Amino acid sequence: MILIGERINGMFTDIRDAILSKDPGPIKMHAQKQYEAGARYLDVNTGPTVDPKEQPEVMEWLVKVTQEDCPLPCCIDSTNPKAIEAGLAVHKGKAMINSTTADQFKMDLYIPLAAKYNAAIIGLTMNDKGVPKSAADRVALAMEIVVNCDMNGVPTDDLFLDPLMLPCNVAQEHGVEVLETLRQVKTLADPAPKTTMGLSNSSQGCANRHLINRTFLIMSMACGLDSAIADVYDTQMVEEVAAARVLMNQDIYCDSFVKTYLQR
Amino acid sequence: MILIGERINGMFTDIRDAILSKDPGPIKMHAQKQYEAGARYLDVNTGPTVDPKEQPEVMEWLVKVTQEDCPLPCCIDSTNPKAIEAGLAVHKGKAMINSTTADQFKMDLYIPLAAKYNAAIIGLTMNDKGVPKSAADRVALAMEIVVNCDMNGVPTDDLFLDPLMLPCNVAQEHGVEVLETLRQVKTLADPAPKTTMGLSNSSQGCANRHLINRTFLIMSMACGLDSAIADVYDTQMVEEVAAARVLMNQDIYCDSFVKTYLQR
Numbered sequence: 044m045i046l047i048g049e050r051i052n053g054m055f056t057d058i059r060d061a062i063l064s065k066d067p068g069p070i071k072m073h074a075q076k077q078y079e080a081g082a083r084y085l086d087v088n089t090g091p092t093v094d095p096k097e098q099p100e101v102m103e104w105l106v107k108v109t110q111e112d113c114p115l116p117c118c119i120d121s122t123n124p125k126a127i128e129a130g131l132a133v134h135k136g137k138a139m140i141n142s143t144t145a146d147q148f149k150m151d152l153y154i155p156l157a158a159k160y161n162a163a164i165i166g167l168t169m170n171d172k173g174v175p176k177s178a179a180d181r182v183a184l185a186m187e188i189v190v191n192c193d194m195n196g197v198p199t200d201d202l203f204l205d206p207l208m209l210p211c212n213v214a215q216e217h218g219v220e221v222l223e224t225l226r227q228v229k230t231l232a233d234p235a236p237k238t239t240m241g242l243s244n245s246s247q248g249c250a251n252r253h254l255i256n257r258t259f260l261i262m263s264m265a266c267g268l269d270s271a272i273a274d275v276y277d278t279q280m281v282e283e284v285a286a287a288r289v290l291m292n293q294d295i296y297c298d299s300f301v302k303t304y305l306q307r
Numbered sequence: 308m309i310l311i312g313e314r315i316n317g318m319f320t321d322i323r324d325a326i327l328s329k330d331p332g333p334i335k336m337h338a339q340k341q342y343e344a345g346a347r348y349l350d351v352n353t354g355p356t357v358d359p360k361e362q363p364e365v366m367e368w369l370v371k372v373t374q375e376d377c378p379l380p381c382c383i384d385s386t387n388p389k390a391i392e393a394g395l396a397v398h399k400g401k402a403m404i405n406s407t408t409a410d411q412f413k414m415d416l417y418i419p420l421a422a423k424y425n426a427a428i429i430g431l432t433m434n435d436k437g438v439p440k441s442a443a444d445r446v447a448l449a450m451e452i453v454v455n456c457d458m459n460g461v462p463t464d465d466l467f468l469d470p471l472m473l474p475c476n477v478a479q480e481h482g483v484e485v486l487e488t489l490r491q492v493k494t495l496a497d498p499a500p501k502t503t504m505g506l507s508n509s510s511q512g513c514a515n516r517h518l519i520n521r522t523f524l525i526m527s528m529a530c531g532l533d534s535a536i537a538d539v540y541d542t543q544m545v546e547e548v549a550a551a552r553v554l555m556n557q558d559i560y561c562d563s564f565v566k567t568y569l570q571r
Contacts, residue, residue: 211554222529250562251550258525265321265486265526273399279543286515286522290475290482298514 044284044292045084047118047139048077049243052108053090057072062089062101067108074113080275081284081305084139085109087130088120092201099129103184106130118165118272120283124152133161139163141272144203145184151189157192164192164238169225174207176216178223181206185228199232203239203270210247211255218245218259225266237269253277261287282303308548308556309348310532311403312341313507315373321331326353328535331372338377345569348403349373352384353393363393374565382429383534387500388416395424397472403427404471405536409434409448416454420541421456427465428456429503438471440480445470447493453500463496466502467534468504474511475519482509484522489530517541525551527564536544545569 052071053059061069074085089101098121098166106117119130131138141151142165148280157164161275168174175181187202192202206224209217215283221240230237240263246255257280260271264287275281285304288294297303314337325333325454338349352374353365362385370381383394384405395402406429407417409483421428430452432445439445449468456466470488473481485504493499504527510519521544524535528551539545549568552558561567 152564157472210562215556215560218556222555245308245554249560251546251565254546254565255554256549258547259523261525261547262529262551262554280513281524282518283522286518289479289528290509290519290526291486292479292482292525296476296479296513301518303517 044095044262044268044288045188046082046275046281046284047084047086047239047270047272048073048080048275049086049272050077050274050276051085052088052104052120053092054088055090059090059092062093062105064214065104068109070105071112071275074109074115077275079116079305080113080278081281082119082275083115084270085113085115086118086169086272086295088141089126095123096128098123102126102130102135104109106134110135119144124156127153128156131156131162134160134162136305137161137163139165139203141165143188145187146192150188150285151227154195155189157197157201158195161277163203164197165203165236167205169207172218174209174222178206178220178227181220181224182227182231185224185236186231187230189231191198193232198234202236202250204228205239206235207244208240208259209244210249211245211259212247212249222262222266223265225268230265239270239272240268242273253280256280257283260284264291287297308532308552310346310545310548311348311503311534311536312337312346312539312540313350313460314341314343314538314540315349315369316352316384317356318352319354323354323356326357326369329368331375334369334372335376335514337374338379342377342379342540343569344542345541345545347379348382348534349377349379350382350384350405352534353390354407359387363391366390366394370398371570374399374422383426388420391417392420395420395426398424400428401427403423403429403467405429406431407452408500409451413501414452416458418455418461421461421465422459427467428461428498428500429467429469430456430500431469438473438481440484442470442476442491443482445484445488446491446495449474449488449500450495453495462498463500464498466500468492468500469503469505470505472506473522473524473564474513475509476513478509483567486526486530489527491524493531502531503534503536504532506537517544521546521547524548
């Protein structure tokens with residue numbers, strides 16, 4: 044389970060202010076803190092307030108600052124392909140692109156970038172018609188992305204398919220479909236595609252958000268989830284991830300299994 | 308998800324003492340407290356200190372006392388078939404028998420009792436050779452129990468198959484097999500057999516027992532677990548069960564979903 048720390052995002056006011064004032068402090072602080080809390084990738088997103096024209100430059104700065112003192116790779120998160128490439132160009136180690144949909148024009152933009160920079164890429168099982176309701180329709184879109192990765196020389200295990208969980212207060216019928224999608228996409232290629240999830244989506248607008256998030260994360264792990272973009276400051280969630288890895292025989296049991304997970 | 312409260316068990320000193328002194332107080336207290344905490348069945352077990360000859364009489368008393376003020380049915384838990392029948396004979400509502408293995412002589416003892424008293428029954432996927440390692444071997448034993456229920460006129464959805472989780476510190480390779488067994492046994496009959504689990508087994512002798520228990524419970528729910536014998540005083544666990552039910556669209560979302568789960 045790769046936890047991708049969600050915190051370096053201009054949506055949060057401290058990061059937005061740090062970007063506007065070119066202050067590396069809060070970014071470096073959240074990089075280090077998320078690393079210590081169990082993150083093994085760091086999502087970096089300029090947020091909605093940066094002018095599209097400035098996004099490439101800001102992303103370049105954000106990736107550099109994030110990686111300056113912290114050994115983790117980044118999940119470069121933008122709807123702007125130029126910002127994505129600007130981040131990839133300065134990134135150290137194996138980056139992750141967040142994200143392409145199953146729309147052909149988007150796959151044609153982002154998948155060649157993954158190939159060029161030897162990056163992993165998140166593929167959302169949606170297109171211009173939106174997020175499908177059934178697992179079968181999600182898996183069909185996943186297959187489009189698998190095929191396009193294959194055609195572009197991106198190894199299928201560098202692809203992280205996201206079945207797109209929707210908030211359970213307004214789209215409750217999606218939960219079981221997402222779990223089923225997680226199981227089924229493993230059969231689409233050999234080596235199997237990996238899977239990921241923007242975890243906080245599941246509880247948007249709900250009461251007890253942390254409870255819903257961690258519960259759905261553990262359910263998803265039982266169905267084959269390989270990674271998640273999440274709030275790694277949620278200690279209970281991280282502890283349960285450590286326990287789930289032991290229970291699935293992915294980490295060897297020892298009495299200090301939580302501490303051991305954080306130090307891996 | 309039917310939570311079966313584990314607390315009325317002579318293994319606990321307060322219950323053992325209550326049995327020895329014929330004091331209904333602690334038993335009634337735990338019946339009511341477990342009911343309020345989310346239990347919908349109550350496991351009742353005389354414990355290891357009661358002489359086998361006295362077990363039928365003690366079980367009869369234990370069931371009567373448990374049900375005197377509490378509306379819940381009991382899961383009558385004994386290795387002594389005479390104690391099981393004594394409990395069934397005085398039980399109000401639909402009892403559950405805990406348990407038969409896949410050994411023919413045990414199935415011949417317990418399954419006809421389930422038929423006679425219209426009780427549900429727990430079937431452990433083990434026999435005199437022990438607990439098999441693979442899901443396939445567990446499912447094969449499950450099928451033996453399904454067939455014997457069918458032959459005795461016990462409806463397959465009155466059967467609760469327990470794939471027998473073993474402690475993850477000594478038998479780590481069993482976790483994934485148990486999860487796979489939970490998925491597969493649903494295909495053995497129509498209506499599908501139900502599933503259950505003695506949850507505390509998963510963490511016997513481990514550090515962080517509550518963490519391991521609740522994590523494995525949620526993983527198991529994602530794979531089709533219908534019930535568990537568990538410590539319902541573990542509030543975090545019960546809250547996660549409520550969240551998991553919402554996420555699987557088994558209960559309708561409302562902001563007070565935890566409270567609603569407890570009141571169902």
